[in-house]
Amino acid sequence: MAGQQEIDISIVIFGTVGMLTLAFSLVAFVVFYQRKRIRQQVAAAQRENEYQRHLLNSIIEVREKEQKRIALELHDDVGSALNHIKMKLSKKDVDETLLAETRELLREVVGHIRDISNDLLPPVLNELGLNGAIRNLCRRLSESGKIKLECIADTHKEEMLTPDIKLAIYRITQELLNNIFKHSNATEVNVVVEQTPHNYTLIIEDNGDGFIPPQELNFQSKSLGLKNLASRVQQIDAELKYELRIPKGTKVTLTKKST
Amino acid sequence: MSSALRKEKCVKRTLIETLDLFSELDFWSAASAFIPALGALLLFKHTSKTLRILSVFVLINPIQEFAALALAYNGIPNAFVFHLHTVLEFAFVCILFSKIIQVKWFTYLSITLCICFTIFCIINALYIEGLEAFNFLPRGIEGILAIIFSVYFFYRLFTAEESLDLLRYPYFWLFAGWLIYFSGTFFLFIYNDSAGFDIIFPVIHSVLNILLNLVYTYTLWLGSKKLISR
Numbered sequence: 001m002a003g004q005q006e007i008d009i010s011i012v013i014f015g016t017v018g019m020l021t022l023a024f025s026l027v028a029f030v031v032f033y034q035r036k037r038i039r040q041q042v043a044a045a046q047r048e049n050e051y052q053r054h055l056l057n058s059i060i061e062v063r064e065k066e067q068k069r070i071a072l073e074l075h076d077d078v079g080s081a082l083n084h085i086k087m088k089l090s091k092k093d094v095d096e097t098l099l100a101e102t103r104e105l106l107r108e109v110v111g112h113i114r115d116i117s118n119d120l121l122p123p124v125l126n127e128l129g130l131n132g133a134i135r136n137l138c139r140r141l142s143e144s145g146k147i148k149l150e151c152i153a154d155t156h157k158e159e160m161l162t163p164d165i166k167l168a169i170y171r172i173t174q175e176l177l178n179n180i181f182k183h184s185n186a187t188e189v190n191v192v193v194e195q196t197p198h199n200y201t202l203i204i205e206d207n208g209d210g211f212i213p214p215q216e217l218n219f220q221s222k223s224l225g226l227k228n229l230a231s232r233v234q235q236i237d238a239e240l241k242y243e244l245r246i247p248k249g250t251k252v253t254l255t256k257k258s259t
Numbered sequence: 260m261s262s263a264l265r266k267e268k269c270v271k272r273t274l275i276e277t278l279d280l281f282s283e284l285d286f287w288s289a290a291s292a293f294i295p296a297l298g299a300l301l302l303f304k305h306t307s308k309t310l311r312i313l314s315v316f317v318l319i320n321p322i323q324e325f326a327a328l329a330l331a332y333n334g335i336p337n338a339f340v341f342h343l344h345t346v347l348e349f350a351f352v353c354i355l356f357s358k359i360i361q362v363k364w365f366t367y368l369s370i371t372l373c374i375c376f377t378i379f380c381i382i383n384a385l386y387i388e389g390l391e392a393f394n395f396l397p398r399g400i401e402g403i404l405a406i407i408f409s410v411y412f413f414y415r416l417f418t419a420e421e422s423l424d425l426l427r428y429p430y431f432w433l434f435a436g437w438l439i440y441f442s443g444t445f446f447l448f449i450y451n452d453s454a455g456f457d458i459i460f461p462v463i464h465s466v467l468n469i470l471l472n473l474v475y476t477y478t479l480w481l482g483s484k485k486l487i488s489r
Contacts, residue, residue: 008450009459011446011450012446012447012450012459013459015445015446015449015450016443016444016445016446016447016463019442019443019445019446020439020442020443022442023438023439023442023443024439026410026413026438027413027435027438027439030413030416030417030425030431031425031426033417034416034422034423034424034425035425037422038422038424041422
């Protein structure tokens with residue numbers, strides 16, 4: 001009888017201690033887990049802030065570079081050509097040859113101004129739509145003959161995108177194709193535009209050297225061009241995915257949900 | 260005086276001192292109910308609607324505690340006070356839990372549980388343990404249900420998308436207090452017939468009850484602080 005009572009007391013004591021240990025452990029676990037989660041969220045927010053700060057800096061940097069380029073083009077090409085014309089026309093004896101030379105110079109100046117203007121706001125976007133502008137861009141680039149460029153984009157389909165987004169996608173395409181031409185050593189490039197009522201997808205594939213996806217690099221190590229791409233993608237709330245192709249080359253997919 | 264007699268006297272004195280300590284612990288356990296009650300009175304204006312429910316409960320608590328003590332002091336059976344206390348306590352646990360969790364199905368479940376538990380307590384008081392005996396059975400069942408509620412609350416915290424600073428979250432303290440109190444007293448109510456129970460029960464129960472009353476106070480203080488700072 002006494003032995004049974006002792007056992008009962010032991011059960012009560014050990015049971016109580018066990019239950020209290022479990023209860024305290026559960027409470028402590030939840031507290032530590034939540035603290036860890038908060039720490040991770042704060043770190044993620046800090047990383048995001050840092051990313052945004054770099055993005056903003058890169059936007060400013062790109063804009064300044066662009067302004068500098070336009071200023072140089074105006075100064076070196078347009079400015080010097082106009083000065084040349086002014087000097088020629090200030091001569092007293094203006095003959096037919098001089099007039100022909102001046103006309104040629106003026107034609108060049110108009111061409112330069114058109115190029116600058118086209119760079120700033122491509123008129124093809126308004127004239128041909130985004131798909132037409134991309135096809136036009138591909139055609140112009142393939143004229144160099146260095147790379148075989150194929151473009152599949154249905155120009156009859158109307159893109160359900162705002163003008164700002166169209167311009168951004170056009171710029172992204174320009175930047176991606178320029179990168180391929182400059183750095184990839186590719187011989188073939190395929191540009192495909194896929195459209196559904198909900199998505200606009202642009203796929204650019206090449207058979208070049210391959211490219212380390214930028215998401216695997218930290219932001220500081222990205223080039224200005226890539227930062228510019230990232231900022232444009234973020235600006236239109238799209239998604240840009242890089243994949244290495246087998247045996248060689250890169251596939252870049254830009255996806256924008258229709259607004 | 261023989262050494263055996265001296266030893267017997269010494270054991271008797273130790274036992275009397277121990278029993279004094281237990282009755283003191285019982286007194287302090289009952290007295291600790293005044294701390295959250297005082298907090299509830301002072302902070303009532305500044306607490307949220309949900310915490311006002313807790314305030315009402317902690318205001319009723321010291322009345323019950325001291326009614327039980329006074330009846331025991333005058334030799335009147337006081338077990339019926341604990342029967343009443345259990346019903347009230349579980350009702351408040353259910354109401355607070357459904358208010359905090361805010362899940363519709365749980366509100367219905369808690370109402371159903373509350374009604375069933377009250378009916379069971381009445382049956383227990385009339386036919387099973389009797390009104391003059393301590394209500395171990397309902398206390399044990401209440402403990403199990405409160406532990407399940409508390410674990411569910413922590414599970415919800417664990418799976419919630421939003422991260423909270425738990426040490427400043429009043430309901431976290433409330434459920435932590437309940438989990439610890441009901442876990443700690445669970446075996447006491449289950450093994451109530453054991454010899455030596457009269458010694459173990461007051462010590463563990465009083466310590467946990469004091470702890471729970473301090474947790475109630477801290478919960479009310481945290482809740483009011485949040486509203487004041489808003």
